[in-house]
Protein backbone atom coordinates (compact mmCIF):
# COMPACT_ATOMS: atom_id res chain seq x y z
CA UNK A 1 0.00 0.00 0.00
CA UNK A 2 3.03 2.24 0.24
CA UNK A 3 2.41 3.53 -3.28
CA UNK A 4 -0.33 5.76 -1.78
CA UNK A 5 0.46 9.04 -0.04
CA UNK A 6 -1.15 9.15 3.41
CA UNK A 7 -4.29 11.22 3.02
CA UNK A 8 -7.29 11.74 5.29
CA UNK A 9 -10.87 12.09 4.06
CA UNK A 10 -14.05 12.41 6.09
CA UNK A 11 -17.55 13.81 5.67
CA UNK A 12 -20.60 14.89 7.63
CA UNK A 13 -24.19 15.10 6.40
CA UNK A 14 -25.97 18.46 6.61
CA UNK A 15 -29.15 16.77 7.76
CA UNK A 16 -29.99 18.58 10.99
CA UNK A 17 -28.19 20.44 13.75
CA UNK A 18 -24.76 19.05 14.61
CA UNK A 19 -24.57 17.10 17.85
CA UNK A 20 -22.02 16.46 20.55
CA UNK A 21 -21.68 12.99 18.96
CA UNK A 22 -20.63 14.56 15.65
CA UNK A 23 -18.20 16.81 17.49
CA UNK A 24 -16.52 14.20 19.69
CA UNK A 25 -16.80 11.27 17.30
CA UNK A 26 -15.60 13.18 14.25
CA UNK A 27 -14.97 16.95 14.08
CA UNK A 28 -12.75 17.25 17.16
CA UNK A 29 -10.65 14.35 15.89
CA UNK A 30 -10.26 15.94 12.44
CA UNK A 31 -8.12 18.72 13.89
CA UNK A 32 -4.94 16.97 15.13
CA UNK A 33 -4.72 14.86 11.95
CA UNK A 34 -3.81 18.06 10.11
CA UNK A 35 -0.37 17.94 11.69
CA UNK A 36 0.52 14.59 10.19
CA UNK A 37 -1.66 14.22 7.08
CA UNK A 38 -3.03 16.06 4.12
CA UNK A 39 -6.74 16.31 5.07
CA UNK A 40 -9.91 16.68 3.01
CA UNK A 41 -13.15 17.35 4.88
CA UNK A 42 -16.43 17.34 3.00
CA UNK A 43 -20.01 18.44 3.64
CA UNK A 44 -21.87 15.49 2.12
CA UNK A 45 -25.09 17.11 0.94
CA UNK A 46 -25.79 14.41 -1.64
CA UNK A 47 -25.84 11.88 1.19
CA UNK A 48 -28.22 14.10 3.16
CA UNK A 49 -30.90 13.99 0.43
CA UNK A 50 -31.16 10.19 0.59
CA UNK A 51 -33.89 11.07 3.08
CA UNK A 52 -36.15 14.10 2.61
CA UNK A 53 -34.59 17.47 3.47
CA UNK A 54 -36.44 20.78 3.26
CA UNK A 55 -34.38 22.74 0.71
CA UNK A 56 -33.97 25.81 2.96
CA UNK A 57 -32.87 23.61 5.87
CA UNK A 58 -30.39 21.72 3.71
CA UNK A 59 -28.94 25.00 2.48
CA UNK A 60 -28.43 26.37 6.01
CA UNK A 61 -27.20 23.06 7.44
CA UNK A 62 -24.55 22.87 4.69
CA UNK A 63 -23.09 26.15 5.89
CA UNK A 64 -23.41 24.97 9.51
CA UNK A 65 -21.22 21.92 8.90
CA UNK A 66 -18.62 24.02 7.06
CA UNK A 67 -18.69 26.57 9.91
CA UNK A 68 -18.18 23.77 12.45
CA UNK A 69 -15.09 22.47 10.62
CA UNK A 70 -13.61 25.95 10.59
CA UNK A 71 -14.60 26.88 14.15
CA UNK A 72 -13.14 23.64 15.51
CA UNK A 73 -9.82 24.47 13.91
CA UNK A 74 -9.60 22.97 10.42
CA UNK A 75 -7.30 25.19 8.37
CA UNK A 76 -8.78 25.70 4.88
CA UNK A 77 -5.53 27.01 3.43
CA UNK A 78 -3.37 24.02 4.30
CA UNK A 79 -6.18 21.50 3.94
CA UNK A 80 -9.44 21.23 1.96
CA UNK A 81 -13.02 21.92 3.05
CA UNK A 82 -15.67 21.59 0.35
CA UNK A 83 -19.27 20.67 -0.48
CA UNK A 84 -19.82 17.29 -2.15
CA UNK A 85 -22.35 18.46 -4.77
CA UNK A 86 -19.83 20.99 -6.08
CA UNK A 87 -17.52 18.20 -7.25
CA UNK A 88 -19.47 16.24 -9.82
CA UNK A 89 -16.93 13.40 -9.97
CA UNK A 90 -18.42 11.96 -6.74
CA UNK A 91 -21.51 10.80 -8.63
CA UNK A 92 -19.51 9.64 -11.61
CA UNK A 93 -17.39 7.32 -9.48
CA UNK A 94 -20.40 6.27 -7.39
CA UNK A 95 -22.11 5.01 -10.55
CA UNK A 96 -19.09 2.92 -11.48
CA UNK A 97 -19.04 1.55 -7.92
CA UNK A 98 -22.75 0.71 -8.21
CA UNK A 99 -21.63 -1.61 -10.96
CA UNK A 100 -18.81 -3.09 -8.83
CA UNK A 101 -20.65 -3.57 -5.51
CA UNK A 102 -22.96 -6.58 -5.21
CA UNK A 103 -26.61 -6.48 -4.09
CA UNK A 104 -25.81 -8.92 -1.28
CA UNK A 105 -23.13 -6.60 0.12
CA UNK A 106 -25.52 -3.67 0.21
CA UNK A 107 -28.33 -5.73 1.72
CA UNK A 108 -26.11 -6.53 4.69
CA UNK A 109 -25.68 -2.87 5.67
CA UNK A 110 -27.13 -2.51 9.15
CA UNK A 111 -27.54 1.25 8.86
CA UNK A 112 -29.79 0.80 5.83
CA UNK A 113 -31.80 -1.86 7.64
CA UNK A 114 -32.18 0.42 10.69
CA UNK A 115 -33.17 3.47 8.67
CA UNK A 116 -35.50 1.64 6.31
CA UNK A 117 -37.07 -0.45 9.05
CA UNK A 118 -40.38 -1.95 7.97
CA UNK A 119 -40.59 0.69 5.29
CA UNK A 120 -37.94 -0.81 3.00
CA UNK A 121 -40.11 -0.72 -0.14
CA UNK A 122 -40.80 2.95 0.29
CA UNK A 123 -37.37 4.46 1.00
CA UNK A 124 -35.34 6.09 -1.75
CA UNK A 125 -33.10 4.11 -4.05
CA UNK A 126 -30.42 6.58 -2.98
CA UNK A 127 -30.63 5.37 0.62
CA UNK A 128 -29.85 1.84 -0.54
CA UNK A 129 -26.95 2.97 -2.73
CA UNK A 130 -25.64 5.35 -0.01
CA UNK A 131 -22.53 3.29 0.92
CA UNK A 132 -21.42 3.16 -2.69
CA UNK A 133 -21.43 6.99 -2.85
CA UNK A 134 -19.52 7.00 0.43
CA UNK A 135 -16.89 4.68 -1.06
CA UNK A 136 -16.65 7.07 -4.01
CA UNK A 137 -16.12 10.05 -1.67
CA UNK A 138 -13.16 8.36 -0.06
CA UNK A 139 -11.59 6.63 -3.05
CA UNK A 140 -11.89 9.60 -5.41
CA UNK A 141 -9.09 11.11 -3.32
CA UNK A 142 -7.33 7.77 -2.78
CA UNK A 143 -7.64 8.50 0.94
CA UNK A 144 -5.77 6.10 3.21
CA UNK A 145 -7.30 7.11 6.57
CA UNK A 146 -10.90 7.92 7.44
CA UNK A 147 -11.70 9.32 10.91
CA UNK A 148 -15.30 8.43 11.82
CA UNK A 149 -17.48 7.30 14.71
CA UNK A 150 -18.15 3.63 15.35
CA UNK A 151 -21.44 3.66 13.42
CA UNK A 152 -19.52 4.07 10.13
CA UNK A 153 -17.29 1.03 10.57
CA UNK A 154 -19.35 -1.26 8.35
CA UNK A 155 -19.45 1.36 5.59
CA UNK A 156 -15.65 1.53 5.72
CA UNK A 157 -15.40 -2.25 5.40
CA UNK A 158 -17.62 -2.05 2.34
CA UNK A 159 -15.41 0.71 0.93
CA UNK A 160 -12.41 -1.60 1.26
CA UNK A 161 -14.34 -4.42 -0.44
CA UNK A 162 -15.27 -2.15 -3.34
CA UNK A 163 -11.66 -0.91 -3.70
CA UNK A 164 -10.37 -4.45 -3.63
CA UNK A 165 -12.91 -5.74 -6.15
CA UNK A 166 -12.23 -2.84 -8.53
CA UNK A 167 -8.47 -3.47 -8.29
CA UNK A 168 -9.03 -7.21 -8.94
CA UNK A 169 -11.69 -6.95 -11.65
CA UNK A 170 -9.59 -4.51 -13.64
CA UNK A 171 -6.15 -5.88 -12.74
CA UNK A 172 -5.28 -6.74 -16.33
CA UNK A 173 -6.42 -3.37 -17.66
CA UNK A 174 -4.64 -1.55 -14.83
CA UNK A 175 -1.37 -3.32 -15.61
CA UNK A 176 -1.77 -2.86 -19.39
CA UNK A 177 -2.17 0.89 -18.90
CA UNK A 178 0.76 1.18 -16.54
CA UNK A 179 -1.15 2.16 -13.40
CA UNK A 180 -0.02 -0.82 -11.43
CA UNK A 181 -0.09 -2.34 -9.06
CA UNK A 182 -3.42 -0.83 -7.98
CA UNK A 183 -5.72 2.11 -8.62
CA UNK A 184 -7.24 2.32 -5.14
CA UNK A 185 -5.81 2.01 -1.62
CA UNK A 186 -7.72 0.02 1.02
CA UNK A 187 -8.55 2.87 3.40
CA UNK A 188 -8.25 2.40 7.16
CA UNK A 189 -11.03 3.54 9.48
CA UNK A 190 -9.67 5.69 12.30
CA UNK A 191 -12.05 5.05 15.20
CA UNK A 192 -10.17 6.10 18.30
CA UNK A 193 -10.65 7.80 21.65
CA UNK A 194 -13.23 7.64 24.44
CA UNK A 195 -16.25 8.94 22.49
CA UNK A 196 -16.54 6.99 19.25
CA UNK A 197 -20.13 6.15 20.17
CA UNK A 198 -21.83 8.89 22.18
CA UNK A 199 -25.19 7.65 23.43
CA UNK A 200 -28.54 9.40 23.72
CA UNK A 201 -28.85 11.15 27.10
CA UNK A 202 -32.30 9.61 27.54
CA UNK A 203 -31.69 6.06 26.37
CA UNK A 204 -28.44 4.18 26.91
CA UNK A 205 -29.26 1.72 24.13
CA UNK A 206 -29.35 4.36 21.36
CA UNK A 207 -26.67 6.58 19.87
CA UNK A 208 -26.99 10.34 20.10
CA UNK A 209 -28.33 11.46 16.74
CA UNK A 210 -29.22 14.61 14.78
CA UNK A 211 -32.63 13.12 14.08
CA UNK A 212 -33.72 12.13 17.63
CA UNK A 213 -37.27 13.32 18.24
CA UNK A 214 -36.40 14.37 21.81
CA UNK A 215 -34.11 17.40 21.99
CA UNK A 216 -33.41 16.47 25.65
CA UNK A 217 -31.61 13.36 24.36
CA UNK A 218 -29.14 15.38 22.35
CA UNK A 219 -26.62 18.13 23.04
CA UNK A 220 -26.28 20.28 19.94
CA UNK A 221 -23.02 22.04 19.15
CA UNK A 222 -24.85 25.36 19.15
CA UNK A 223 -26.79 24.84 22.39
CA UNK A 224 -26.38 27.66 24.90
CA UNK A 225 -24.99 27.15 28.41
CA UNK A 226 -28.45 26.80 29.97
CA UNK A 227 -29.55 24.11 27.56
CA UNK A 228 -26.33 22.16 28.06
CA UNK A 229 -26.63 22.31 31.86
CA UNK A 230 -30.32 21.34 31.78
CA UNK A 231 -29.76 18.37 29.47
CA UNK A 232 -26.85 16.95 31.47
CA UNK A 233 -28.78 17.46 34.71
CA UNK A 234 -31.72 15.48 33.30
CA UNK A 235 -29.52 12.87 31.61
CA UNK A 236 -30.42 9.31 32.50
CA UNK A 237 -27.93 7.83 35.00
CA UNK A 238 -28.12 5.35 37.87
CA UNK A 239 -28.15 5.64 41.66
CA UNK A 240 -24.64 4.23 42.24
CA UNK A 241 -21.60 6.45 42.76
CA UNK A 242 -18.96 6.42 40.01
CA UNK A 243 -16.51 3.52 40.34
CA UNK A 244 -12.81 4.12 40.69
CA UNK A 245 -11.87 1.54 38.03
CA UNK A 246 -13.04 1.42 34.43
CA UNK A 247 -14.32 -2.13 34.69
CA UNK A 248 -16.82 -0.88 37.27
CA UNK A 249 -18.58 0.86 34.34
CA UNK A 250 -19.44 -2.46 32.70
CA UNK A 251 -23.21 -2.93 32.55
CA UNK A 252 -23.71 0.79 33.29
CA UNK A 253 -24.08 2.25 29.77
CA UNK A 254 -25.38 5.67 30.86
CA UNK A 255 -22.60 6.14 33.41
CA UNK A 256 -19.98 4.94 30.91
CA UNK A 257 -21.36 7.35 28.34
CA UNK A 258 -21.12 10.39 30.61
CA UNK A 259 -17.59 9.45 31.69
CA UNK A 260 -16.60 8.94 28.03
CA UNK A 261 -17.98 12.36 27.11
CA UNK A 262 -16.05 13.98 29.95
CA UNK A 263 -12.84 12.20 28.94
CA UNK A 264 -13.20 13.21 25.27
CA UNK A 265 -13.92 16.84 26.15
CA UNK A 266 -10.96 16.98 28.55
CA UNK A 267 -8.60 15.12 26.15
CA UNK A 268 -7.97 12.43 28.70
CA UNK A 269 -8.95 8.81 29.40
CA UNK A 270 -12.00 7.42 31.22
CA UNK A 271 -9.63 6.03 33.87
CA UNK A 272 -8.20 9.50 34.54
CA UNK A 273 -11.77 10.82 34.94
CA UNK A 274 -12.53 8.04 37.42
CA UNK A 275 -9.33 8.82 39.32
CA UNK A 276 -10.81 12.26 39.87
CA UNK A 277 -14.51 11.42 40.38
CA UNK A 278 -14.53 7.80 41.61
CA UNK A 279 -16.75 7.46 44.69
CA UNK A 280 -18.75 10.59 43.86
CA UNK A 281 -22.39 10.53 42.79
CA UNK A 282 -23.95 12.04 39.67
CA UNK A 283 -25.12 15.02 41.74
CA UNK A 284 -21.50 16.15 41.78
CA UNK A 285 -20.35 14.74 38.43
CA UNK A 286 -23.09 16.13 36.18
CA UNK A 287 -22.51 19.83 37.03
CA UNK A 288 -18.75 19.34 36.49
CA UNK A 289 -19.48 17.72 33.13
CA UNK A 290 -21.85 20.53 32.12
CA UNK A 291 -19.29 23.14 33.07
CA UNK A 292 -16.59 21.45 31.02
CA UNK A 293 -18.93 21.09 28.02
CA UNK A 294 -19.91 24.76 28.15
CA UNK A 295 -16.27 25.78 28.43
CA UNK A 296 -15.33 23.67 25.38
CA UNK A 297 -18.37 24.10 23.15
CA UNK A 298 -19.18 27.75 23.93
CA UNK A 299 -16.26 29.36 22.05
CA UNK A 300 -16.75 27.00 19.09
CA UNK A 301 -20.45 27.84 18.87
CA UNK A 302 -19.62 31.58 19.01
CA UNK A 303 -17.15 31.16 16.19
CA UNK A 304 -19.71 29.15 14.18
CA UNK A 305 -22.20 32.00 14.58
CA UNK A 306 -19.61 34.47 13.31
CA UNK A 307 -19.04 32.37 10.18
CA UNK A 308 -22.76 31.83 9.65
CA UNK A 309 -23.28 35.60 9.68
CA UNK A 310 -20.76 35.93 6.84
CA UNK A 311 -21.81 33.57 4.05
CA UNK A 312 -19.62 35.39 1.51
CA UNK A 313 -16.52 34.28 3.40
CA UNK A 314 -17.87 30.73 3.72
CA UNK A 315 -18.66 30.62 -0.02
CA UNK A 316 -15.16 31.81 -0.89
CA UNK A 317 -13.60 29.11 1.30
CA UNK A 318 -15.89 26.39 -0.08
CA UNK A 319 -15.40 27.39 -3.72
CA UNK A 320 -11.65 27.39 -3.30
CA UNK A 321 -11.87 23.98 -1.57
CA UNK A 322 -14.05 22.56 -4.36
CA UNK A 323 -11.58 23.70 -6.96
CA UNK A 324 -8.69 21.97 -5.21
CA UNK A 325 -10.77 18.84 -4.62
CA UNK A 326 -11.76 18.79 -8.31
CA UNK A 327 -8.13 18.83 -9.40
CA UNK A 328 -7.49 15.57 -7.52
CA UNK A 329 -10.86 14.10 -8.51
CA UNK A 330 -10.24 14.72 -12.24
CA UNK A 331 -6.93 12.89 -12.15
CA UNK A 332 -8.52 9.86 -10.47
CA UNK A 333 -11.45 9.82 -12.89
CA UNK A 334 -9.18 10.05 -15.94
CA UNK A 335 -7.44 6.93 -14.66
CA UNK A 336 -10.64 5.10 -13.70
CA UNK A 337 -12.39 5.78 -17.01
CA UNK A 338 -9.33 4.69 -18.92
CA UNK A 339 -9.10 1.47 -16.92
CA UNK A 340 -12.83 0.70 -17.32
CA UNK A 341 -12.56 1.14 -21.09
CA UNK A 342 -14.55 4.35 -21.61
CA UNK A 343 -13.58 6.19 -24.80
CA UNK A 344 -11.80 9.52 -24.21
Ligand code: TYM
Nearest residue numbers: 010011012013021022025026134148149196197198207208
Ligand atom coordinates in the same frame (compact mmCIF):
# COMPACT_ATOMS: atom_id res chain seq x y z
P1 TYM B 1 -23.06 11.50 9.88
O1 TYM B 1 -23.35 12.80 9.22
O2 TYM B 1 -24.20 10.69 10.37
O3 TYM B 1 -22.09 11.71 11.09
C1 TYM B 1 -20.89 12.43 10.93
C2 TYM B 1 -19.79 11.83 11.79
O4 TYM B 1 -20.16 11.86 13.16
C3 TYM B 1 -20.05 10.57 13.71
N1 TYM B 1 -21.12 10.39 14.71
C4 TYM B 1 -20.91 9.99 15.96
N2 TYM B 1 -19.79 9.66 16.62
C5 TYM B 1 -19.91 9.29 17.91
N3 TYM B 1 -21.11 9.24 18.55
C6 TYM B 1 -22.27 9.55 17.93
N4 TYM B 1 -23.42 9.50 18.57
C7 TYM B 1 -22.19 9.95 16.56
N5 TYM B 1 -23.12 10.34 15.65
C8 TYM B 1 -22.45 10.58 14.52
C9 TYM B 1 -20.23 9.61 12.54
O5 TYM B 1 -19.67 8.35 12.82
C10 TYM B 1 -19.50 10.36 11.45
O6 TYM B 1 -18.11 10.13 11.53
N6 TYM B 1 -22.01 8.27 6.22
C11 TYM B 1 -21.46 9.36 7.01
C12 TYM B 1 -21.07 10.55 6.18
C13 TYM B 1 -20.11 10.27 5.08
C14 TYM B 1 -18.73 9.96 5.22
C15 TYM B 1 -18.23 9.84 3.90
C16 TYM B 1 -17.88 9.79 6.31
C17 TYM B 1 -20.38 10.30 3.74
N7 TYM B 1 -19.26 10.05 3.04
C18 TYM B 1 -16.90 9.52 3.64
C19 TYM B 1 -16.55 9.47 6.07
C20 TYM B 1 -16.05 9.34 4.74
C21 TYM B 1 -22.53 9.81 7.99
O7 TYM B 1 -23.68 9.55 7.83
O8 TYM B 1 -22.11 10.62 8.95
